[in-house]
Amino acid sequence: MAAETKYYLTKEGFEKLSRELEKLKEQKKIIMEEEAPDIADLHGPDAEYLTFQEDLGFVERRIEEIEAILKNCEILKPPPKHKRHIVHLGATVEVEIDGQKDEFTIVTPIEADPMAGRISHESPVGKALLGRSIGEKVIVQSSVRAEYKIKKITYKTK
């Protein structure tokens, strides 16, 4: 039997998904009770009925997906104190790039939102930063060169 996928989430990511799951369950209830078309409309594939099915199907699929993630997830804990100068999954890294400052939190793809500063550990920059420590210069390999100098690494401890 194939092993189930293990998901690593930050505490905030876990809470966010739990809230979404609650809302989706409420939404499913509303769709079932209030938005169901009249029985008379259900005869034949009319457009309203097909969309109703799609909505419910979508909500149900998302519920299944989130339940699977939450069932098989592990909440990221900060590393022991003596290892907190190194970038691990869940770290917030302050960097200097070409004279400009920026800050990234390294997360798994399901939590990634680069526009909000959460980058995936599978992105070239995320990968390059993992395992590196304060003061190191990290170069992301490609024809266009980009150098990230690690200024600070922090972990949420609560």
Place this chain on the structure above:
Amino acid sequence: MTKLIDFFLKLCQIREKQEKIIIRDSEIGLKRFADHAFQEALFSFLFARELGFDPEKLIKTILVAKIYKSFPKEKEWKEILSCLPPKQKEEFSFLKKQFLDQRAQTSKLAKEIILIEKIISLNKDQAHYYYQENLKKIRNKDLKKVAKALLIFKNSKKIPKNNFERIAKFLIKTSYLETFQRRDWVLRGVKDPETVAQHTFHFMVSSWVLGRRKGFEDLKMILLALVHDLCEVYAGDKVPYLDDSLRNITKEMLKKPPRVPRNKKIEWLMKKKQKEWQGIKKITEILPSNIAREIRNLWIEFEERLTKEGRFVYLLDKVENLFQATNYWLKDKNFPIVAWWIHLKEMLDDPLLLKVIAALDRKFQHRLLKLNGPDN
């Protein structure tokens, strides 16, 4: 992969090709092929099921017809096909043949949609004349009703009475995206920059071609791309971390990816989400409720990356921008391409998309290396 890169770069060339029609003995240069393709795909999506047609076949026929019309010479068309994987090459050939075949029902409908859609771009007098001239070619009764509704709602604030009129009004409102130039390019001084509609056309084709490689359903991919920027009719086009006034922007700022503190990123993102959500609600409220709901669901799926398909297409949108930026950079070596490359190294985590940009990197490696300056 190298061949696919050539295909995507060729798609950028379609943007420059224009459709022409004859009205009262004079030739009118109409919109670009890519702008038309966006509106016709939207038209097909809204009507296919109402008319008993398969939306997937209809939209694909329209997209392939536009690519073929942009590269009609046999040699050009063969070059396009040679860039595609074998199964998609066969599909493109089949759809092109079907489009040219008068007996195929889907093609007939596609051709009628292509005819009618032009009414949106013509001025009121031209549209009336064009409609009268082409009325005989439109066999489908429902499409005739839509054509009439399009004429009614041109330059009119009348309230739509039935579903055909609602859809016609929606199509006229969304046609704004055919003239709405994308802010990223305007800010960087690109001459004749890409419109939102042109971007959507490229994006539909690349989502279809690359989504297939991921094992996703073609129609789902195309529709996610089709609806993703509809909110911009009301919400406008947002440039990362800049406020809507777009003031105090220097050329230097545009050369690098924007770097702002995290709280500013989140504040900007929240405002953007709010404005775009209001935008998608407003543009769809005119539609019949079932279609409006379907569009909003697709839009949320993309915007919030709720599914693996949504996540993939969301990232592909960023890759699309790199292709367009590369197109501009190939024409103007001063175009600040570096910002897109660095940004994507932080954004992308999909293995296929990383392969795509690695292939693009290899293709232009020699030129890209020069951008690093003498110290590197």
